[in-house]
Amino acid sequence: MTEETYRRPAIGQHPPNLSPDYKSTATRAPSQPAIVLPQSLSEITGPLLRGERLGANENDLTKQRLGEPLGERIVVHGRVLDEDGKPVPEALVEIWQCNAAGRYHHPGDQHDAPLDPNFYGGGRARADREGRYSFITIKPGAYPWKNHHNAWRPAHIHFSLFGPAFATRLITQMYFPGDPLLAFDPIYNSVPSAARARLQASFDMAETRPEWALAYRFDILLRGRNATPME
């Protein structure tokens, strides 16, 4: 068999589509297994979005409105790498999150918590050649959701990455280390236990900015290439 360009994830890396504790998977998870598709040009290419022009404050979510948002200012940074630790250069990183009170700037979010006119919660960054990216934002709050009685989402930031190919597309969520709500969250716990902690950022004292902001580090590892790509 011809070796493929991108290695396929081993069992246990990603959540199963059907995860009964996360109620809305019941009517949305496909019941049939995905058909394994040999990787052609359609799968090993993908949007790189290198021509996308990013505005000056897209990676500083505290400077996108007229004033400063309320909440705890934080730095969130890390690297976009493949499984072998090689950087994914110039990757576009997209994030979104709720405000410090636990409310999204979104018409569908009806949580009884204040909106912050100075915080919209969306950001984009372009990683450098070493895959390094950085955001300045506000620590998101926890918020209730209706999945089950007294259900609360742990604080999280949504991340969207393309990587080098259609095959490497990933949307995920970053959590904060040691959050007591993690133990109760069906979305976080949908990930097999051995891989779950990869979704927690680490507190990064070295990058903390004195008198200004704590820092968290979140490295994102996308699928790696086989040693000899199929031509």
Place this chain on the structure above:
Amino acid sequence: MARGLTPSQTVGPFYWGTLVASYRADLAPPGVAGERLELAVSLHDAEGAAVPDGVIEIWQANAHGRYNHPDDRRNLPLDAGFEGFGRASTDPTGVARFATVRPGRVPWPKGGLQAAHVNVSVFARGLLNRLATRLYFDGDPALADDPVLTLVVPERRATLIAKRDDAGAWRLPIHLGGPRETVFFDV
């Protein structure tokens, strides 16, 4: 540092500010070569209800069959104005619309050409992983021996084939489950 792949999580319902604010549903501005198409991709849950909070992304070759990507090294023309990527959220009726061009055919690793197709990613609340599928075009004579369609049992192939509606748009219903469940691919 080798911590393993970062696991997938759901896009959730509140992606709007980032993913929609920077979306592009029109892939083919004036000047791009090829037959103009409107795609209307609808998303339905296992009970047939419209999914109004999904995100559909498409990735396709240009009209010459060339992907705008460094790993497509074939000597075919690139279109300056055509990247081949589109993203749109589904509307209250579950439909995401794109304006694009008909993609050219691209090769298959074992030889021959694939039928013209658009690669599709589906994200939504309740989906913990990206679902990958394809959109083919009804009436294309190349469908008969497309190497991907032949991987699919005949009775499910129609889930991948868009049909033209009376207004000229190519409609592809994507069913996440139920009797008409769409074929999804492990890419």
